[in-house]
Amino acid sequence: MLSRSFKRFRQNKMLLLMVLPAAIWFVLFSYLPMAGSVIAFVEYRYDSNGFLSSIWNSKWVGLRNFEFLFQTSDALIITRNTVLYNLAFIVLGLVLAxxxxxxxxxxxxxxxxxxYQTAMFMPYFLSWVIVGYFVFSFLSTSKGLLNQLTSWFGLxxxxxxxxxxxxxxxLVFIYxxxxxxxxxxxxxxxxxxxxxxxxxxAMIDGAGKWKQIVHITLPQLTSLxxxxxxxAVGRIFYADFGLFYQVPRDSGLLYSTTNVIDTYVYRGLKTSGEFGMSTAAGLYQSFVGFVLVITSNYIVRKINKDNALF
Known part of the structure; x- marks a missing residue:
């Protein structure tokens, strides 16, 4: 068994060497940080020397940090906003793309x-700070383009x-x-x-463009x-922080429709400095996303095995 594995390694050593940088990146930035998830279950202390020492000397509080999300009056609002916005992004984004x-x-x-491709690709490279100022130039009460247009009509x-x-x-339009x-x-x-x-x-058989799209193009794209x-479903409990924080300019009057889990945790962290609460929120989002991906993939496998992710 060992010799067979070594033989396969020698046969694929160049391919493995190409994968090595990405593998190292994932280990350093995706797998090693998972150990920090323990902060979600402790009352993190800052007075110790070093990260490991701080965790070791922190008091174990169990699930108390998760109460920050579930026992607040805003829990339903931020969860509703996060899920509904992401559903709109997934459905409309898929159809339009x-x-x-x-x-x-x-x-x-x-x-x-x-x-056309370049023009449609360019917005992706703009930061949300710049996009936020673009939106403000249209929506500003005093000098916004839309309000100036409405004033011309006497409104x-x-x-x-x-x-x-x-x-x-x-927000859906901007996204x-x-x-x-x-x-x-x-x-x-x-x-x-x-x-x-x-x-x-298809053209020989007399199929027009619409039928070609329906019977050839879309079926070929189904797997992708x-x-x-x-x-995308795996990140349905994550929100694009820049979109929901920078574009509405953190206006408190808009929290009922712009406050999501990520912005709520950020404001809570900025106010209280509780790293345990923010880590608990991130762990909660990751766990729910994992469950949703596994469940969705299981359903897809039952319908069509070839289209499943794994």
């Missing part, structure tokens, strides 16, 4: 196609940063504007890899769509 990729493939002029200026009811639509172009690139690459003879055969959706 696939639709955009299909449309880009149909552009025959390569220069125009590259121009009163609207204080967008004091009206929570508009922000679910604003899609930033990420749909980036996500469409993966589907565009998958479409480009589809065998062209399938489309030629399923895998990316499963990965």
């Amino acid at each position: 696939v639709a955009l990729a299909v449309l880009l493939v149909e552009i025959r002029n390569r220069r125009m196609s590259k121009t 009163d200026a609207l204080n967008w940063y004091a009206e929570p009811k508009y922000w679910p639509f604003i 899609l504007w930033k990420f749909v172009g980036y996500n469409s690139i993966m589907y565009l690459a998958a479409i480009m890899g589809i065998d062209g003879s399938l489309y030629e055969a 769509m399923t895998i990316l959706t499963l990965l």
Whole structure:
């Protein structure tokens, strides 16, 4: 058995060498930090020398740190906002990314196609701080573009940063504007890899563009769509901190529709300095995400084994 393993190692040594940097990165930044999850169950102390010494001298409090999330009056609001926003991002992001990729493939002029791809890809590289200022330039009460337009029609200026009811639509729109172009690139690459003879055969049979998309393109993308959706479901209890903190400018009047788990934990950590509470929140998010991925993957395997993530 040992000699067989050594032989396989020698046969694949170049491939293993290529994987080594990524493996080292995952060990250092993904697996070793898992030991820090114990902070979620202790009253972390700062007066000891060194990280391990601080944990060792900290008082064990069990699940008390988790009460920070579950016994607060805001628990239902932040959980609802986090889950519903992520569901909107997953569903709308999937539909729009696939639709955009299909449309880009149909552009025959390569220069125009590259121009559109670049324009849709650029927002992904903008930080949320910059995006927040872009949004503020449109929504500012005094000098915002939208309020200036409404004033031309004799309407009163609207204080967008004091009206929570508009922000679910604003945040979803901003998220899609930033990420749909980036996500469409993966589907565009998958479409480009589809065998062209399938489309030629469909055209010979009299199938139009719509039928080609429905019966060839979408079935070929099903596996990729399923895998990316499963990965997104695993982070359904995580929120993009920059989107929910920088874009609404941390306006307290908007907390009912913009406060999510990540921003709530950040504000709590900034106020109380309790690392145990923030670690408990992160562990809770990771555990729920793990359960959701396993459950979703199990369901997918029951429906179609080939489309499962593992």
